[in-house]
Amino acid sequence: MFAADANSRGWHNPPMPQTMTSADLRTLNQVRLLRAVHDAPAPFTRAEAARLLGIGRNTAGALVGELERARLLHEVPAETGGRGRPTTLLVPHPEGPLAFAVDFREDSWTLASVGLGGAATELDGGEHDRTPRVFEEIRQAVGRHATDRLAVVGLATSGPIRDGRRLHISHLGWDEVDLGALVGDGWPPTVVDNDARLAGLAEARRGALRGKGTAMHFHIDFDIGGTLLLGGDAQRGGHNIAGEFGHMPLTGSDLECMCGVRGCWSLDVGANALVRRFGGRPGYGEGRGLAREILRRAEDGDAEAAAAVDANAAALGRGLGALANALDPEAISLSGLGVDLIRLRREVIEAHCAEGLMAFRRDEPPQIVAGTVGDAGPLTGAAEIAWDAILDPGWVGDRLQGG
Amino acid sequence: MFAADANSRGWHNPPMPQTMTSADLRTLNQVRLLRAVHDAPAPFTRAEAARLLGIGRNTAGALVGELERARLLHEVPAETGGRGRPTTLLVPHPEGPLAFAVDFREDSWTLASVGLGGAATELDGGEHDRTPRVFEEIRQAVGRHATDRLAVVGLATSGPIRDGRRLHISHLGWDEVDLGALVGDGWPPTVVDNDARLAGLAEARRGALRGKGTAMHFHIDFDIGGTLLLGGDAQRGGHNIAGEFGHMPLTGSDLECMCGVRGCWSLDVGANALVRRFGGRPGYGEGRGLAREILRRAEDGDAEAAAAVDANAAALGRGLGALANALDPEAISLSGLGVDLIRLRREVIEAHCAEGLMAFRRDEPPQIVAGTVGDAGPLTGAAEIAWDAILDPGWVGDRLQGG
DNA sequence: AGAGTTTTGTTCTCGGTAGGAACATAACAA
DNA sequence: TTGTTATGTTCCTACCGAGAACAAAACTCT
Numbered sequence: 001m002f003a004a005d006a007n008s009r010g011w012h013n014p015p016m017p018q019t020m021t022s023a024d025l026r027t028l029n030q031v032r033l034l035r036a037v038h039d040a041p042a043p044f045t046r047a048e049a050a051r052l053l054g055i056g057r058n059t060a061g062a063l064v065g066e067l068e069r070a071r072l073l074h075e076v077p078a079e080t081g082g083r084g085r086p087t088t089l090l091v092p093h094p095e096g097p098l099a100f101a102v103d104f105r106e107d108s109w110t111l112a113s114v115g116l117g118g119a120a121t122e123l124d125g126g127e128h129d130r131t132p133r134v135f136e137e138i139r140q141a142v143g144r145h146a147t148d149r150l151a152v153v154g155l156a157t158s159g160p161i162r163d164g165r166r167l168h169i170s171h172l173g174w175d176e177v178d179l180g181a182l183v184g185d186g187w188p189p190t191v192v193d194n195d196a197r198l199a200g201l202a203e204a205r206r207g208a209l210r211g212k213g214t215a216m217h218f219h220i221d222f223d224i225g226g227t228l229l230l231g232g233d234a235q236r237g238g239h240n241i242a243g244e245f246g247h248m249p250l251t252g253s254d255l256e257c258m259c260g261v262r263g264c265w266s267l268d269v270g271a272n273a274l275v276r277r278f279g280g281r282p283g284y285g286e287g288r289g290l291a292r293e294i295l296r297r298a299e300d301g302d303a304e305a306a307a308a309v310d311a312n313a314a315a316l317g318r319g320l321g322a323l324a325n326a327l328d329p330e331a332i333s334l335s336g337l338g339v340d341l342i343r344l345r346r347e348v349i350e351a352h353c354a355e356g357l358m359a360f361r362r363d364e365p366p367q368i369v370a371g372t373v374g375d376a377g378p379l380t381g382a383a384e385i386a387w388d389a390i391l392d393p394g395w396v397g398d399r400l401q402g403g
Numbered sequence: 404m405f406a407a408d409a410n411s412r413g414w415h416n417p418p419m420p421q422t423m424t425s426a427d428l429r430t431l432n433q434v435r436l437l438r439a440v441h442d443a444p445a446p447f448t449r450a451e452a453a454r455l456l457g458i459g460r461n462t463a464g465a466l467v468g469e470l471e472r473a474r475l476l477h478e479v480p481a482e483t484g485g486r487g488r489p490t491t492l493l494v495p496h497p498e499g500p501l502a503f504a505v506d507f508r509e510d511s512w513t514l515a516s517v518g519l520g521g522a523a524t525e526l527d528g529g530e531h532d533r534t535p536r537v538f539e540e541i542r543q544a545v546g547r548h549a550t551d552r553l554a555v556v557g558l559a560t561s562g563p564i565r566d567g568r569r570l571h572i573s574h575l576g577w578d579e580v581d582l583g584a585l586v587g588d589g590w591p592p593t594v595v596d597n598d599a600r601l602a603g604l605a606e607a608r609r610g611a612l613r614g615k616g617t618a619m620h621f622h623i624d625f626d627i628g629g630t631l632l633l634g635g636d637a638q639r640g641g642h643n644i645a646g647e648f649g650h651m652p653l654t655g656s657d658l659e660c661m662c663g664v665r666g667c668w669s670l671d672v673g674a675n676a677l678v679r680r681f682g683g684r685p686g687y688g689e690g691r692g693l694a695r696e697i698l699r700r701a702e703d704g705d706a707e708a709a710a711a712v713d714a715n716a717a718a719l720g721r722g723l724g725a726l727a728n729a730l731d732p733e734a735i736s737l738s739g740l741g742v743d744l745i746r747l748r749r750e751v752i753e754a755h756c757a758e759g760l761m762a763f764r765r766d767e768p769p770q771i772v773a774g775t776v777g778d779a780g781p782l783t784g785a786a787e788i789a790w791d792a793i794l795d796p797g798w799v800g801d802r803l804q805g806g
Numbered sequence: 807a808g809a810g811t812t813t814t815g816t817t818c819t820c821g822g823t824a825g826g827a828a829c830a831t832a833a834c835a836a
Numbered sequence: 837t838t839g840t841t842a843t844g845t846t847c848c849t850a851c852c853g854a855g856a857a858c859a860a861a862a863c864t865c866t
Contacts, residue, residue, distance in 0.1 A: 212641070361644065
């Protein structure tokens, strides 16, 4: 009688084509099938696929046949269990398209190849000198490993990315660096996004947040940044710069932040906050190592280090509670230092989170969990957005047409 | 070469059916057509519809014909302008389905009937004694006005709504009031949501936020609450209680809030904050009138009242800046006291918003605008969610089938 | 006033899509 | 060996939208 919340299957829907003809219908169902294969935790059979998509076995056979011919899907004999005619498992085609994922970090980069289903193979990587010249190196690495199977490149980088190509990486001193100019012509189709956002996307698609309709992820490094994840998608905001949760005044700090605002949450959470407490200069130098040492000393029983970690965890929890009031996530996952904070101070985080939660919601607080994708978050997320570009009615339709 | 942000058409997409057959395709295109009629600011012709949906004139004719026969759409001769064979305007069918929208407030309620396209007719309304008995009155009013055209009821109420039926209205002392039991059997299909969220939805669909992919709306009354609007949809969170932005510590207050948390933004923004400054007791009594008087005195030049309004506007702006860092809205609309604050103190709000914005985004701050739907927000939003339930492949498909 | 132009509605055919029924196939079970 | 079960395959049918050709109804120009 009362329509319930019909939403939040927590699954990622393929985008709809703009027009809707019979041919689009075919392609759409094929994309649904490919998306199911990509998202499934384990391979499934053709018959299961038919049931899953609510289509007949005959239709499933036709869909799979075309996809096999287009080298998008492959059928291998399934080990026979129980009665019935033996069937086949749907797996990525051995000559199918590949996404390259690049994780571009402060001082290093990694290139990996990712197939349908998310299996990743690391191809290359290296250190860099913090100048845009590193992209020449990356360009060469991609060129070295590229085959005609390469379909899309997904790139994870830090800082805001305007118009999908202009990089602003403050701690490298990069302002308004044009990615298109860096990689030059002949570069394959590329999608770019923020590393923190992609780490969250990775958790939503393949990690601790899988299946959650509303969730958040925070990466804690020098400071804290995050993403709101809705229906398996990371929100980017109106100018593609959403996610600076660390620059909200959630903890009552009075310091001035590097970002130009007073009282940011980031001043109390993350490596910078730990270091500052010990008289160190916060910034993007050796702070990370110092923070690790403080954590270790806290584990070893050093009282001052323990107090610093306590304060960090408390500030983290306080902010999470505040954000939960506003955005009501089912779960919150953490990466980076957040994993250590959960391990060492889960009670502190949860207690301060509860304190920040409105009283009436304390009986159902958001689950706070460590991310399971870990350090591979940005790379995994970059692969996901690359595959999102492939698993698109337009792309798949062209591939099926063109042979 | 670089895939741009392909999203954020800022439009509301019809939900996809779970299966995808040829018949579903027909229905889906019909829903797209109805949705276009519903969302369009002005009626359009059949030929324009064909162009809009990217379908042929023949197909458009067939779609419209069936919808006319199902009494969902009606064709009236369009006044002829320019050359060409005269065509027809697509308008709601005079015997088509209607949504009833109920705006249930602290001390009054309104019942309206809303047709396709959003045209509303107020049917009934009244004061109430703050006990759940008022729903008996509402039930009778709906019964009095209901015809077989009534399809769905949309209800706006305050406070969190769990499972789509359990009401928690703290300032009426209602805890865990079951809506299903209140209205009893024989009540039409109903969708319910929060008034603040629905006011935001109204702005997104028919007001100041129309066409924005990422936006926020805040209603300022005693305190402040809001909604995040993405792609024309209000976000509800994992437990349907998202939107308590007022209960984040964004302004450094040290007071304890009624919600059980310290330092809430709401302590500094809204009628309660104005009243408290004048020694009044914040709460849900006569605070609203007092706040109006303070605003008036500020307009008349009273220094103390002006200072109070300044503080309110400053706190508002500060919080908006913080939220903009995190969620990156293109625009923010305000209703309630927010409209007065914009009128009287736009500069204060914008200055403090900029102060809270990270430096690099100050050149492109979110637009802060007064809502244009005004007081009718919750009612309009309730009608929208009711029509969302009608403009659904399942509902329309049944209607077309059943005759 | 009449002929040409422009836009839209209508009709018909055609390729394509999914569903359904019937049958074939390949395993297991008794 | 025979029956059971689950799946693959092969028809056929209903339906959908595209496209082309034509009809209709306005306007415009001479």
